[in-house]
Amino acid sequence: MTSVPVRVNEDLCIAEKGCTVCVDVCPLDVLAIDIVKGKAFMKFDECWYCMPCEKDCPTGAVTVDIPYLLR
Amino acid sequence: MQTQTQTVDVLVIGGGTAGPMAAVKAKEANPALKVLLLEKANVKRSGAISMGMDGLNNAIVPGHATPEQYVKEITIANDGIVNQKTVMAYAENSFAMIEELDRWGVKFEKDETGDYAMRKVHHMGTYVLPMPEGHDIKKVLYRRLKRARIEITNRLVATRLLLAEDGSIAGAMAFDCRSGDFHIIRAKAVILATGAAGRLGLPSSGYLFGTYENPTNAGDGYSMAYHAGAELSGIECFQINPLIKDYNGPACAYVTGPLGGYTANNKGERFIECDYWSGQMMMEFYRELEGGNGPVFLKLDHLAEETIQNIETILHSNERPSRGRFHEGRGTDYREQMVEMHISEIGLCSGHSASGVWVNEFAETTVKGLYAAGDLACVPHNYMLGAFVYGKIAGESAAAYCAQAPLAEVDEIQIATERERVWAPLSRPDGLPPLQVEYKLRRMVNDYLQPPKVTRKMEIGLQRFEEIRHDLDRLSASNPHELMRALEVHAIRDCAEMAARASLYRTESRWGLYHNRVDYPARNDEDWFVHVQLKKLNGEMHCFKRPIEPYIIELDEQEKTAYQKLRISKDALSNAREQDTLTSV
Structure with a gap:
C-alpha cells in the first residue's frame, strides 16, 4: 500500500452505514468507497490538501497530510 | 453511457463563489425562471473558497473609502489598462453586498461599536476587512441556494457551449465524471463562473495539484468562452503570486x-x-x-x-x-x-490580476446570452467580493435577458462533434495517460512563458503547444474520472496558447513582472495604452487592440x-x- 495524502481510520469510518460525506465534498473527486470493505479510501493521488474531507467527516476518521512532494 | 437532455432558462456553470450568487439573484429577479446551477465538484465545498476566506481585499466601506477612490486605486494598480465602468459597477455595489452577506450570516470583523474593522494594506486607500471567522461562507451560500430552490447538479463537467445559428447562446454540453454520461443543457442564457485557470504553470514542487488556485479550476471556462467566439482580455497580464x-x-x-x-x-x-x-x-x-x-x-x-x-x-x-x-x-x-x-507559477485570473473573459458593467460577454462573473471575468483585482457583486449583476442581467430571448434550436452537428471529442479517450486503450501529457504541457509553460518573457522562448513554447495539440488526439482514459483529467488537458492547452499569443502580441513591458518582456523593456503608452483582446476567428487564435474607454474618474498626475x-x-x-x-x- 503506497502512502497517499488522505488517510482514513477504518475503525472510525462508517461508510458501511451509507456515509459518503468525504467523497461528496472533495473538490477533485479523488476519494471513493471500497465496496468490499465498506470503508472510504483515496483512490487518486490528486490532492489540494484543502481539508473539507477531514473537517466534514462526522466521526473524525479522515486525516489530510501534506503531499510528500511539498512536505 | 447515455445522453441526457434538459432545458432551463438560466444555466449557471460553476458553483463556487460567483455562481451560487448568480443563481440566487437570477431566481430572485424572476422566480418563474428555471435556474440550474451546474458544478464540476460539489457545491457544498467547491471553488476557491472551499474552506472559507480570511478577509475581504477590496471592501469599499463608507467613511473609509469611496467608489471613486477605489476606481482610481485599481486603475493605477493595473497600470491604466481598465474599463473603469466595470470597476465602478463593482465599487458602487460593494458595500450593499457586504451588508447583504452580513445579513445572510457571513461573519466580518467589527469593532466594539459594531462598525466594520477596516485595515489599510493597499498603497493608497483602506480596503481590507478581516474575516477571522470566515470559514463558514460556503455553508451560508448553500443555505441560500436551498432557500431559493435552485436546482443543482454536482459532478458535471461542462466542456463546450452550444451556439444558435446567429452565434448567440443555446446552452452547454457536459459529462458526468462518475458515469461518463453526456449531458445537453439547453438554455436561454448561460453564466460562466468557472474560476481561474489555476492549473497552468507547474508548481516547483512538481506536484500537479499543488497549485495556489483550487486545481479543479483548470481554465475550463476560458476555453469554453474562447471556442464560443467570446473575446478574452488581458491574458498577457498573468497571475503570479508571492506564496x-x-x-x-x-x-x-x-x-x-x-x-x-x-x-x-x-x-x-x-x-x-x-x-x-x-x-x-x-x-x-x-x-x-x-x-x-x-x-x-x-x-x-x-x-x-x-x-x-x-x-x-x-x-x-x-x-x-x-x-x-x-x-x-x-x-x-x-x-x-x-x-x-x-x-508562484503562472496562472490566469482576473480576481487577482486582469486576465479573463471580457465583460462590460452588466457582466455581458461579447456573445449574446453569455455572461461571466468571478475570477474568469475580466474585471481587474476583483477578488471574492467582486465575484459576489458580478455574480449578482450577471444573475440579474441574465434574468432580464430571458424575458425577451427565445430558446434557440439546438444544432445536432455541434452535439455529435462534441460528444465524439469528449468520449474519444475512453475508446483508446493504448493512448497517452492524461497526467503525463498534463505534466509535460505545464512544464513547457514554465520553461517558455514564466516571466521575464523572452520572445524566442515564447515562440518555441507556441511550437510545443502546437505539437501537444496533436497529442490530444491520443489521450486515453480508463474511467470517467480520468476522462475529466483528459478533457482538462484540452482546456489547459488552450490557456497556454492564449498566454503565449497575447504575451507575444503586446510588444512592451507593463504590470511589473506580470508582463515583463525582456525584448521590449519599456512601457510604451503611445502604442499600447489599449486592451489586448483575443478571440477565435476562422478557427484561429487572433489578437487585436481594443481602445480604453474614456476614464470616468480622472487620475491626478502624481498618483499615476x-x-x-x-x-x-x-x-x-x-x-x-x-x-x-x-x-x-
Missing part, C-alpha cells in the same frame, strides 16, 4: 500586515512599501530573490505572543487551513522563524506613478541602477 514556498498557499501579508507582519529579505529587512499584490510588487519581489538578498520571507518573529496566537487562529482555520500542518512538518514556528516565500514606487526609498539609488541594468539587457 509560501512549496506549500504554494498565500502567506497572507494582508492578514498579518495590519498586525505588524511584513515581507522581508534574507536580512530580515523590509524592501517593499506595500504588500498589496500587483505586478510592480511582484517585480520588486523578483529582484530581491534574484539580487542576492533572497530568499524572501514573511516576518512575524518580532511580534508579541498574543498577536502570533491570533494570527495562527486565523490562518490555520480559514482559506488554507492545512498551512499549520505544513509549518509543523518543517518545524517552522512563527515565533522563531521567518516563513520562506517564493514566486504611485505603484511604480514600491521599493523602500533608501534603496532608491541601487534600484535605479538595477533598472538601468535590466533595461540595457
